[in-house]
Amino acid sequence: MNTPKVPDIIIGRLPIYLRALQRLAEKGFDTTSSQELGERVGISAAQIRKDISQFGEFGKQGTGYNIAYLTERIQEILKVDRVWDVAVVGAGDMGHALARYPGFSHRGFRVTMVFDNDPAKVGQPIGNFIIQSTETMAEAIRQAGIKIAMLTVPAIAAQGVADELVKAGVHAILNYAPISISVPADVRVQHIDPATHLQRMTYYLD
Amino acid sequence: MNTPKVPDIIIGRLPIYLRALQRLAEKGFDTTSSQELGERVGISAAQIRKDISQFGEFGKQGTGYNIAYLTERIQEILKVDRVWDVAVVGAGDMGHALARYPGFSHRGFRVTMVFDNDPAKVGQPIGNFIIQSTETMAEAIRQAGIKIAMLTVPAIAAQGVADELVKAGVHAILNYAPISISVPADVRVQHIDPATHLQRMTYYLD
CATH class of the missing domain: 3.40.50.720 (NAD(P)-binding Rossmann-like Domain)
Incomplete structure (x- = not known):
């Protein structure tokens, strides 16, 4: 996984999304939407969809994001799938x-x-x-x-x-x-x- | 002093400039340039000049910025001329x-x-x-x-x-x-x- 062209400002938002996703998982949620994530982190749903789409197709219209899958992918992108x-x-x-x-x-x-x-x-x-x-x-x-x-x-x-x-x-x-x-x-x-x-x-x- | 139209990104850089100016003053400097400030804070001289010019005319071509004056003005703008x-x-x-x-x-x-x-x-x-x-x-x-x-x-x-x-x-x-x-x-x-x-x-x- 190498996507060197992604602007640093987007990389800077991924840890914020990751933190919110991990918190949702702790609370027992399985799926979320860009709207729900956006309310939690104070970033517009459109911006979140745009940021995440830089790395592939993660959400489905109507069903939203699978939290466990999106969490793992962002951890992989940020290289924090290790310690x-x-x-x-x-x-x-x-x-x-x-x-x-x-x-x-x-x-x-x-x-x-x-x-x-x-x-x-x-x-x-x-x-x-x-x-x-x-x-x-x-x-x-x-x-x-x-x-x-x-x-x-x-x-x-x-x-x-x-x-x-x-x-x-x-x-x-x-x-x-x-x-x-x-x-x-x-x-x-x-x-x-x-x-x-x-x-x-x-x-x-x- | 009220300049509500200044973008937040510029407001966010002023504390960095202020910190560098205070450090230069501690070291005994009286004047500085956008080049010197830029090297210290990792921001281009052109960006620094543009940011600071939002608030008025502080530097003179050839003589640079008076550190004490610019420090006081930024403190005033950021409202940290008080405790x-x-x-x-x-x-x-x-x-x-x-x-x-x-x-x-x-x-x-x-x-x-x-x-x-x-x-x-x-x-x-x-x-x-x-x-x-x-x-x-x-x-x-x-x-x-x-x-x-x-x-x-x-x-x-x-x-x-x-x-x-x-x-x-x-x-x-x-x-x-x-x-x-x-x-x-x-x-x-x-x-x-x-x-x-x-x-x-x-x-x-x-």
Whole structure:
């Protein structure tokens, strides 16, 4: 399955559909419609039909989508029909929250390593892990073949750590540091910064 | 200052520019260019010039942008030239991380209340606060005039809590619960879900 021409904006909506489908399945539903999905995720039914049709014919006029089948196909498209090991770099409050985050299971991810540069933290437990030193990070990530990292280090350290992660083979970084980081073109970055997200909303407040 | 016709996608980029400008100021720079800003945030110089010009004339050909002035103007546009009180609902790991998050200061926000429905947590300290009961949440938020909340409750509780927050006067919700929530048209929601963000990147991995 390779559909490299699909716009990134559509790829970005697939995880939202997937989450809603999994929730419908948990509630015991077998089928759904673009209307029902749309109401749940706040996206128009027409947009959902258009997005999903990029990948083939999934729904039938009148009977809608088979939830289990569409779920499996989207998991396959997004490559979360497997479990990806993820490294957390930075064992502060946010690193702790991510290392213990219950929302990754059944969604394609598991945290398997946590790193920090503070000697007082190295060797301490965090979730099910022992915090490892960033000094041995590159080697540990390379050996384990880890492709995905979540970065929760201070802004000033973020670019340096990102560079090291990329050299060690990481190709996807979820960046919680409050700074934009630069990576080579073949590496993906997503930024999560609560202050930035809040600032996007205050514009609309009275 | 009211420019209601500016597309939301541009509003969404302003916090990124603001963050980069504040960082340049911390480093001691007085002026910057759309080229330099662009390299830092991964957005083209032309796009930055176009976005910023929506709000007036800020740069001069050849001399670039005055960082302090542009910072102040964007803060004013985004209404973060003031400090907004924020409520955190859900005192789990993520709620703890947000209640103690150091990145809100100087960016327009301060967490002033934390709520949980677990009697064992109510009354316990979290950051500088005492966890309050969700039973008294609506009244506390209404009395304090809080407009912004961060939601870190389980998926199953999220819609109910969001409804209560909206009734209490909240108009902007940063939703960390792994589920889409529905709100009235005059309420803003931003979703932060690390699994969703990761799934958007795995599509591109080998």
